[in-house]
Amino acid sequence: MNDLFEAWRSARPPYYDLKYKEILMKEFADYGARSKDIKAFETAYELYIYAFFVGLYNNEKKPISKKENSYGHKIEFWGNKAGKKFRKDFSILQKYIFVALVSKTDVDFLALEKGDISIDSVVSSLMETMEQYANGGMNLIREKFEDNESFFFTPTGFLNFILKSE
Amino acid sequence: MARADKILKTFLSDSIIKDKYNVDSEDYPTLTHALNSDVPIVKAIAIIIQDVSSEIEMNDKQLYQKVISFLNRTTA
């Protein structure tokens, strides 16, 4: 079945730069099952999604330096909060991310239709776009965090940061 | 009024004297009057006052004898 979306979402999860694990993930995402603090994002991939949109809205693409540290959650499971109290399902965001990637990635779709290029290569390109936007977003977040340590620790921090995007 | 007279008057104003013995304190303006009274209780009181307020007091036994012998004589 010729579903690029399905192929993409069940592919390997995207990579991100190792340095952000310490700087951002540990700060703002809840890692262990028993974490003492309440972090802004319940899981690491949620912060990743956020970074992606930040990069997208600010048009910041930054290629990642080391291909290290992808993390466990496949895209197809993103937003699946069924069974979690107090959370809603946001798996529909997968589709929107896909829409953005398709729109922003230079792919010869006709070649794909003709079968001249493999679906895997397209998936790769899409993934690369995603990684670059996310990386760009994380960089912006890191810069803001360095400027103002307490900015993201207010309830409206993350919201305001993305709302003010150009 | 000497103190003794005042004391006499105060005693004679008591309700027992007035009601039981029908004595009017006005009748005895001074101690001397009371000493000459023929109402036994009045005279007895006067004798006692005289003794206490005098400068030469009898001892109590002597006073007792005086009062008792007076009373026994009069009431007999």
Add this chain to the structure above:
Amino acid sequence: MKIKKLFLENFLCYYGRKEFVFEDGINLILGRNGEGKTKFFEAFEWLFSSSEKADINIVSAKRLKDIKENETFTVRVALTVEKFGENFLIEKCFEVSLKKSQINIENFRFIAYENKLDGSRIPIDGDKKLEIIFPAKIRRYSMFKGEAELNIFNNENALKELIDTFSEVKHYPPYINLSDKLYSWFQEAMDKTSRSNEKINREVNIIQAEIERRALERHKYDRLKKEAEQELEKASNSLSQIEKNSERCEMIKVLNDRIRKKTDEINSMKVCIDESYTTFLLDEKWILYDFQPYYESFCNKILEVRKSKNFEEKKHNKEIAKKEVKLELLNEATPLPWFIPDESTLKELLKDELCKVCNRPAPKGSEAYSFMESKLKEYIDRTNQKNKTENDYELLFPNNYIENFQKLQIELSTNGINIENLKNEIAERLEFNRCRKEDLKRLEEELDKEIEEKNRIMAESTVHEDELLSMHSNIREWTLIISESSRSIEDYRRKIESIDAELNEKNETKNRKLAQVLPGYQMETNRILKDINSVFTNTKERLLSEFIDLLEEKSNQFISRINVDDFTGRIRLRRSKDKISVLLINADETPIYKPHGSLEISMYMAVLFGISELAFETKEENYPMIFDAPTSSFDGAKVQDFYNLIYDLKKQCIIATKDFTIMKDDRTPCVDEDTIEKVKRDKTYWICRIRPFNKEDLSTIETIVEPYE
């Protein structure tokens, strides 16, 4: 007796020689706190005390500091008084010297000087003369230290002293003792006589035993009655305290209720406010607020790709003979996908011979009808295509990812997120939370006010909140105790009455028996002696009550004048055994429990004035009164009333006070000329420490004394 002059020499803060000249009437010694008022009062106290002698602690520190080797100076307090037209000097003094670097205190004297007819003076024992001029028993009620020493009746012998000093009652106890003796001696004599008659004696003894037994019983009931009376009093006091507090208790209850309600409101408000905005970015899809351009760009891209695909397909298909029905549109526009509309829709259109998109007729045989027919055929062919092998067609585009893109596009536009609305949603939620937070702040402020109010009320009460609330529930208990005690008291009273009647009867019987052996006149004598005893006892009691009533009446005259516009109540002097207590009662005779502050002070001062008037009447002589800060707890108009009252007494009063003084801006004290003008007075002094001084170093302290006009 009048005080004419006071001399102070090196006494406490009064360095060197200071002199006060007093007039008849009201003498004011004005000074701020700490300037020397209390020391002034203490000078009188030291002089009047028979026990206090020379003491290094009362020596002026400043003078002590100045002392040189082999120098001697005097410490002295002296008073000139006028009594019966004659002047007397009474003084206490001693000498302080420095010898061989040692401070010595010696030569203490307490002397009075009497003027002889030839004009010379002779010294006599100060203590003795003081007692004659200003007896201790009167002094006790002439000096008032204000809040420092309030209960003038604290001393156990106070009542006895008052009586001895001011009333005739003291003359009567000897009579009572005497008549007791006379009566009991006579009883003894009678008993002796009767004992000689055996039979009567036996009978009398039996009756006597019975009398004694009943007397014991009576005593017991009497005691029980007194206990019940105490219970009653305690319960009544508690009840009145409760009533006083019940208003407070009500208020506390109301406030607690309001506090509880407000707290609930606050808690439910807090629940409303959800600020997990970061989570909402994902859960509420707020993160897509700006996504519209990207979606449109996606749609455009898809359209472009479809166009290109279509173009190439057309080109491709032109070279191959087609069995398939080629449907071309006008304007060479890009056709709709083969699956739109679907099979059943097409069938419906054909059946109705109408294009339901543009609402134009498509009757059978028309171009429009045959176009729709071909479209239906294409649909059916396409869906059957899976049955055909790929080899039947040489497909240019074997894949059909684009189709799924379109499906996705449609899905998102029909069932997707309303992106346009997200910005509003976000703004609405932020605004909602902002308003709730404002409301919360307001509620919390209101809550704080209620709590503050409650704390303020609790601070006024001397009782803890729990006690206050539980006190309320004790009303029933106390009321019960009151009614029970009243019943018991009545009960005991009746029992005592009946026993008394019985005792009387038995005594009569006894006397009748005695009369059988005793001569009649002896009975008569017996009766008279008994009556004399009663008369003496009753009289003393009567006089005592009259005295107390008189004092009470005089005190009440004064208290109504001290508290002219204020609620006051009446003074009640209560005597129990040999003690006196001073109470304040309401118009309905209930006691005002523990009056304090200015009310308490006015109460005791009124009694003092009452005693002073009694003193005047009994001794036929006036004595001065000396006050140290009597109005310190009075406010405003009351102060004025007080001084007017003193003035009207036409008694000599010496009053050391802070009234009519103020602090200037440079923190030095001075007389308040506006207020002092309005006070009627006969003499005024201003006392004040010389500035600058070091409050840690007594030797820098000296109080100056200045007459004030």
